[in-house]
Amino acid sequence: xxxxxxxxxxxxxxxxxAPTLHKDGPLIVIAGAGSGKTRVLTFRIAYLMSQGVDPxxxxxxxxxxxxxxxxxxxIGELVGASEAKNLWMGTFHSVFARILRAEADKLxxxxxxxxxxxxxxxxxxxxxxxxxxxxxxxxxYKQVRGRISAFKNSLITVKAYYNDPDLQEADAMSRRPEMxxxxxxxxxxxxxxxxxxxxxxxxxxxxxxxxxxxxxxKYQERFRYLLVDEYQDTNHSQYLIVRALADRYQNICxxxxxxxxxxxxxxxxxxxxxxxxxxxxxxxxxxxEQNYRSTKTIVxxxxxxxxxxxxxxxxxxxxxxxxxAPIQINRLITDAEEGRYVASSIFEFKMQEQRKNADFxxxxxxxxxxxxxxxxxxxxxxxxxxxxxxxxxQRKEIKxxxxxxxxxxxxxxxxxxxxxxxxxxxxxGQTTVDKLVVASKKHNLSLFETLDRAKELEVPMNAxxxxxxxxxxxxxxxxxxxxxxxxxFEITDLVTKKIGLVQELKKEAxxxxxxxxxxxxxxxxxxxxxxxxxxxxxDTTGSLTEFLEDVSLATDADRDNDPNSDRVSLMTIxxxxxxxxxxxxxxxxxEDLFPSAMSMNTRSELEEERRLFYVALxxxxxxxxxxxxxxxxxxGKLIDAEPSRFIEEIDPKYVHxxxxxxxxxxxxxxxxxxFGEPAKIERxxxxxxxxxxxxxxxxLKKLRRIDSHESSSEIESSxxxxxxxxxxxxxxxxxxxxxxxxxxxxxxxxxxFQGFGKKNLLLRFAKLKIK
DNA sequence: TGCACCGATGTTTTT
DNA sequence: CATCGGTGCA
Numbered sequence: 001x002x003x004x005x006x007x008x009x010x011x012x013x014x015x016x017x018a019p020t021l022h023k024d025g026p027l028i029v030i031a032g033a034g035s036g037k038t039r040v041l042t043f044r045i046a047y048l049m050s051q052g053v054d055p056x057x058x059x060x061x062x063x064x065x066x067x068x069x070x071x072x073x074x075i076g077e078l079v080g081a082s083e084a085k086n087l088w089m090g091t092f093h094s095v096f097a098r099i100l101r102a103e104a105d106k107l108x109x110x111x112x113x114x115x116x117x118x119x120x121x122x123x124x125x126x127x128x129x130x131x132x133x134x135x136x137x138x139x140x141y142k143q144v145r146g147r148i149s150a151f152k153n154s155l156i157t158v159k160a161y162y163n164d165p166d167l168q169e170a171d172a173m174s175r176r177p178e179m180x181x182x183x184x185x186x187x188x189x190x191x192x193x194x195x196x197x198x199x200x201x202x203x204x205x206x207x208x209x210x211x212x213x214x215x216x217x218k219y220q221e222r223f224r225y226l227l228v229d230e231y232q233d234t235n236h237s238q239y240l241i242v243r244a245l246a247d248r249y250q251n252i253c254x255x256x257x258x259x260x261x262x263x264x265x266x267x268x269x270x271x272x273x274x275x276x277x278x279x280x281x282x283x284x285x286x287x288x289e290q291n292y293r294s295t296k297t298i299v300x301x302x303x304x305x306x307x308x309x310x311x312x313x314x315x316x317x318x319x320x321x322x323x324x325a326p327i328q329i330n331r332l333i334t335d336a337e338e339g340r341y342v343a344s345s346i347f348e349f350k351m352q353e354q355r356k357n358a359d360f361x362x363x364x365x366x367x368x369x370x371x372x373x374x375x376x377x378x379x380x381x382x383x384x385x386x387x388x389x390x391x392x393x394q395r396k397e398i399k400x401x402x403x404x405x406x407x408x409x410x411x412x413x414x415x416x417x418x419x420x421x422x423x424x425x426x427x428x429g430q431t432t433v434d435k436l437v438v439a440s441k442k443h444n445l446s447l448f449e450t451l452d453r454a455k456e457l458e459v460p461m462n463a464x465x466x467x468x469x470x471x472x473x474x475x476x477x478x479x480x481x482x483x484x485x486x487x488x489f490e491i492t493d494l495v496t497k498k499i500g501l502v503q504e505l506k507k508e509a510x511x512x513x514x515x516x517x518x519x520x521x522x523x524x525x526x527x528x529x530x531x532x533x534x535x536x537x538x539d540t541t542g543s544l545t546e547f548l549e550d551v552s553l554a555t556d557a558d559r560d561n562d563p564n565s566d567r568v569s570l571m572t573i574x575x576x577x578x579x580x581x582x583x584x585x586x587x588x589x590x591e592d593l594f595p596s597a598m599s600m601n602t603r604s605e606l607e608e609e610r611r612l613f614y615v616a617l618x619x620x621x622x623x624x625x626x627x628x629x630x631x632x633x634x635x636g637k638l639i640d641a642e643p644s645r646f647i648e649e650i651d652p653k654y655v656h657x658x659x660x661x662x663x664x665x666x667x668x669x670x671x672x673x674x675f676g677e678p679a680k681i682e683r684x685x686x687x688x689x690x691x692x693x694x695x696x697x698x699x700l701k702k703l704r705r706i707d708s709h710e711s712s713s714e715i716e717s718s719x720x721x722x723x724x725x726x727x728x729x730x731x732x733x734x735x736x737x738x739x740x741x742x743x744x745x746x747x748x749x750x751x752x753f754q755g756f757g758k759k760n761l762l763l764r765f766a767k768l769k770i771k
Numbered sequence: 772t773g774c775a776c777c778g779a780t781g782t783t784t785t786t
Numbered sequence: 787c788a789t790c791g792g793t794g795c796a
Contacts (some may be wrong), residue, residue: 063786064786065786091786092786093786094786117786118785118786142781198785198786199786201786202786262784263784263785263786265783265784265785266784266785266786365783365784366782366783366784367782367783367784368782368783368787388784388785422772422773425772425773425774427772427773428772429772429773430772431772432772552786553786555785555786572783572784572785573784574783574784574785575784575785593783594783596782596783596784597783598782598783598784599783599784608784609783612784633787634782634787635780635781635782635787635788636787636788637787
């Protein structure tokens with residue numbers, strides 16, 4: 001065995017070593033948060049390779065592409081990068097998209113099939129509803145899409161739907177008797193367009209493995225060792241794929257934590273992990289319960305939260321780490337103030353404890369909450385990076401360019417065609433498109449083919465329009481020919497130049513237009529990097545098809561161009577899974593927001609929200625901060641809020657309620673630290689709530705007005721401080737200015753405080769009072 | 772057919 | 787508060 005590997009293996013604890021060294025046969029690792037789950041997976045793969053297992057026969061399914069990449073890197077460090085390269089690692093979606101490309105013809109799909117994203121699906125469903133003449137208020141496309149997605153994830157095909165009277169009745173009962181018809185039309189249209197949506201990538205893989213035993217056998221042979229990370233978040237469709245592939249050799253290793261199952265809304269079935277032992281009677285079960293990540297306070301507080309759930313595997317996560325600081329709970333008036341509090345707090349910790357920006361994360365339940373945080377961070381010049389939300393590839397201008405590329409790779413792609421047929425405007429309007437759709441149905445041709453042959457098919461339209469159609473078709477066909485001899489970057493460059501999109505945006509000369517041009521340039525850079533990167537890999541060609549697949553399955557977290565830059569991370573709790581940060585702020589701890597109003601109807605929904613909170617809290621290594629507001633902007637209106645029930649569920653011995661300082665709001669010129677005196681806690685937060693005077697509605701209005709003004713810190717920046725001055729700091733008490741350095745916004749002062757020693761404070765933000 | 776404007780409408784979470 | 791779809795006019 002590689003000596004590096006041996007010495008590294010010795011660094012594992014016994015509980016980690018056991019599953020790592022388990023060679024053949026099924027095993028399940030129930031791993032508590034922060035217990036070294038990823039380590040076990042990486043070492044296990046490295047160990048298998050050291051035992052002579054061919055890397056080509058190992059398939060590891062991870063939850064994100066990023067996780068796969070990082071794991072591959074770490075394995076590369078253990079066994080050598082060239083060997084590690086041959087491992088198959090990725091998300092279910094990306095791995096099986098590749099397999100489906102190779103086998104597409106068996107299912108009647110072109111090998112360069114398009115992957116429809118959620119937006120494509122929505123548009124298609126909306127147009128089907130419209131074409132069928134259904135009431136769009138009853139058939140809401142998002143609900144319909146959700147229903148179809150649920151069917152697919154449970155492997156209910158159109159045929160199965162029609163064979164199941166219960167399903168049909170359920171839809172009829174909810175006044176949607178045409179659900180099956182929409183489902184059928186949607187599937188047909190996707191097929192005709194040579195397109196698969198996200199769910200199809202799994203459903204069609206199942207179809208492939210079920211219908212073609214030889215194909216199944218091929219991949220069973222190929223992937224003799226299977227590893228699945230985050231197994232608690234697999235849905236039924238994924239579960240069946242794994243079971244089918246593992247059936248022959250039973251070398252299946254799944255790792256997960258039932259307490260961190262947070263994807264039920266997209267079909268994840270927690271029973272997959274709860275019942276794993278039933279599926280594989282010979283299974284070895286390993287538990288990792290020692291947490292290496294967090295303080296005792298955080299681990300125990302998290303345990304106290306999850307104990308409120310009924311449906312779980314019993315385990316005790318523990319740690320030998322220090323006790324650590326209590327979890328701070330802050331009450332703020334508005335969401336804007338919450339942002340300011342977080343920014344101030346981060347700032348103070350940076351100064352006092354010499355922390356980097358990257359040591360901090362702000363986690364929230366919904367993407368919309370990021371705005372208040374961004375505003376506050378910007379005001380304090382704290383660099384940050386947002387993950388998720390509207391991802392780069394979902395921006396309009398990017399989707400427009402990509403639509404051209406998708407269309408020339410797969411001319412049957414109806415959604416892409418509709419998107420760009422008149423963008424930039426070329427005089428082909430809705431009426432024409434509608435006529436083409438009708439004709440394409442009549443002749444059973446794709447939309448592009450119909451358009452291309454509009455004349456011979458005698459689609460009724462005037463000569464001018466016909467010419468425009470021909471011009472468009474000619475342009476696309478020219479791109480197709482060019483594409484044969486160009487790589488992904490060159491063809492994209494050509495297309496963006498030829499369609500005149502950039503010129504169009506330049507003409508606008510608006511800030512948004514400029515930003516869009518920059519985005520398109522960034523896209524081009526991204527494609528160049530991609531083609532360069534692919535040159536080194538033997539099994540790929542750097543073709544447009546591959547790039548488009550990468551793009552459609554990439555998440556924003558994958559597009560991290562400078563992972564080393566020092567920034568505060570902002571993301572939803574869902575995206576934070578698997579990550580860790582020294583300091584974690586969990587904001588918006590309010591009823592109806594977290595837990596979400598949509599998830600309080602059933603016990604299981606509420607339990608999932610609670611697991612989500614568990615995930616959030618266990619991201620923290622050293623300190624966690626919770627905050628809630630009394631009112632927050634939602635749909636542009638100020639809504640009253642109530643503290644989340646989850647706050648009360650934490651064992652009170654681990655929390656510390658920060659007493660709200662009203663002066664902070666009423667007199668922004670007075671320098672008060674947001675960290676006031678520790679509140680004495682004998683009561684639950686909700687009881688306490690009553691004793692602390694809540695602002696009256698008119699006061700609230702006044703607060704809001706102050707709130708919308710400049711933050712107090714900016715006003716303070718004008719204070720002229722000189723050496724030798726005596727000052728008062730809300731936290732450090734009184735002190736003497738020893739030295740002033742820096743200029744303008746970055747003016748700093750070294751101040752000797754009594755009892756706290758010397759501190760270097762940035763004047764712009766330090767809350768100082770001159771004595 | 773294209774564009775500017777208006778009102779309705781909706782927000783969980785993501786591959 | 788955004789975005790979307792619909793409407794009405796050039």
